[in-house]
Amino acid sequence: MHPSLSFKHCPSCGTPRTPTLEKAIRCSRCDYLFYLNPALSAAGLILNQRGEMLFIVRGKAPSAGKLALVGGFVDFEETPEQALSREIVEEVGASIEEINYFAAFPNSYQYGGIVYPVIDLFFTARLHPDSAASIKDRAEVAALEWMNPLDVDSDSLAFPSMRQVLSKWQQSKRHPIS
Ligand SMILES: [Zn+2]
Known part of the structure; x- marks a missing residue:
């Protein structure tokens, strides 16, 4: 499983999210943005x-x-x-x-x-x-x-x-x- 698919909640505010295959973890509620680099x-x-x-x-x-x-x-x-x-x-x-x-x-x-x-x-x-x-x-x-x-x-x-x-x-x- 790619790392982006393992985040079921925003790591900052805990809002539930639907994991998608992306380069970044992005929260629509609190603007938390975390890039997943190699x-x-x-x-x-x-x-x-x-x-x-x-x-x-x-x-x-x-x-x-x-x-x-x-x-x-x-x-x-x-x-x-x-x-x-x-x-x-x-x-x-x-x-x-x-x-x-x-x-x-x-x-x-x-x-x-x-x-x-x-x-x-x-x-x-x-x-x-x-x-x-x-x-x-x-x-x-x-x-x-x-x-x-x-x-x-x-x-x-x-x-x-x-x-x-x-x-x-x-x-x-x-x-x-x-
Ligand atoms: Zn958040």
Whole structure:
């Protein structure tokens, strides 16, 4: 269910409303207006010194048991790069460097009965040479895998946006722009 369909009352004055699929929650009685914008997430195409890419097996819904890139939602007052660095520490205890924007794709994230519209921002990054990755959050991360990124079937990833970005990255390596 889209977030706009879950508001059966005005969040400000409590007037009952008929939920409709809209970009904003708008109250005809008190003029309350709340825009429903996509959330931002940041995820990493993270390479180690052997050129392997970091993947996790998701530990929880949505898509538990499927392969994913490490990342998470951007908090208030945080840059996407800060969010990515924080998530890498929280989930796999590693530090990263050379964080560079690569691509963005729209996604939707189903959780708690709501489907959140999301823009997934993807960054390339390197594992810091003095850092190692290990599972820190067993609820989020069921397993951790360093894989040859050109061998990974993008269809095995959890979300369409991750499939799209891995395909794009693989194409950029196989057919570099000269
Ligand atoms: Zn109202």
